[in-house]
Amino acid sequence: MKLFVALALFAGLSSIALAKNEEYCQNTVVTACSSSTFSALTGFFTGKSNSICNARFAGIDHVEPEVQAYINSQLTKSYDYLLLATHFNSYQKNRPGFQKLYQGLSDRSFDDSIALIKQVTRRGGVVDFNTRHESPASVSTKRNTLEVDELHSLALALDNEKQLASGATHVHSRATHATDADRDPELAHYIEENFLGKQAETVRKLSGYANDLAKLMKVPDPSLSVYLFDEYLQKQ
Structure with missing residues (x-):
């Protein structure tokens, strides 16, 4: 029972961390590199996608x-x-x-x-x-x-x-x-x-x-x- 609770808590924390990391370039890069779709990679590296990996920050x-x-x-x-x-x-x-x-x-x-x-x-x-x-x-x-x-x-x-x-x-x-x-x-x-x-x-x-x-x-x-x-x- 304790093991089940620990695993559930770990899974919940991991999902929260992944949701928070969606706004970071590093998470976008990991997602793009793990994709097998060439067009998605092309859009990412040419800047034609809505990637968070850009030079915009602050206001x-x-x-x-x-x-x-x-x-x-x-x-x-x-x-x-x-x-x-x-x-x-x-x-x-x-x-x-x-x-x-x-x-x-x-x-x-x-x-x-x-x-x-x-x-x-x-x-x-x-x-x-x-x-x-x-x-x-x-x-x-x-x-x-x-x-x-x-x-x-x-x-x-x-x-x-x-x-x-x-x-x-x-x-x-x-x-x-x-x-x-x-x-x-x-x-x-x-x-x-x-x-x-x-x-x-x-x-x-x-x-x-x-x-x-x-x-x-x-x-x-x-x-x-x-x-x-x-x-x-x-x-x-």
Whole structure:
């Protein structure tokens, strides 16, 4: 009788352990390797199955839509800056300093998009450009044209950078201020290290440019002031 009770208790504990181990990669590997079905093994090793053996952990499922919205925002701003750079590089405007400024901002936003895509894939995700992921911090103001003058272009760029800074803050907040299951400290650290400080510095620089040029243009004929300011931007 004692032997029967011991065997029953052992069987019960084993079933509980197996149920708990279903969420672990090791148990999935053991199950796959013991299977005689080649298609099941192929799906497991190519990542086409719903295997638990992936790079996803912590709260990436909770934060990933916000990161994809931020990627979309970065790509949109990169395109806008490229249009501004083209506008000021024309023979009518001929502002190489402003062209240099906006080309640099366009390249930076594009490089940031690539870095974010690599971060998402590193954490086991896939960036889907066919699906729009919107968040309150990533919604941009619709504009009919980007053919603006020098001062208004700086104001536009400053608004863009504030939106990008708010987007990075939003992703960081979602990754930090969440429940234990949805919190993602690694992603929050990545955003803090690579985006928050850089965006704050860009906002500070553009706000200084906008205020300086606004003061210089408070003259009857501001053409010389704009020319000298463009010369200053070329040296930066």
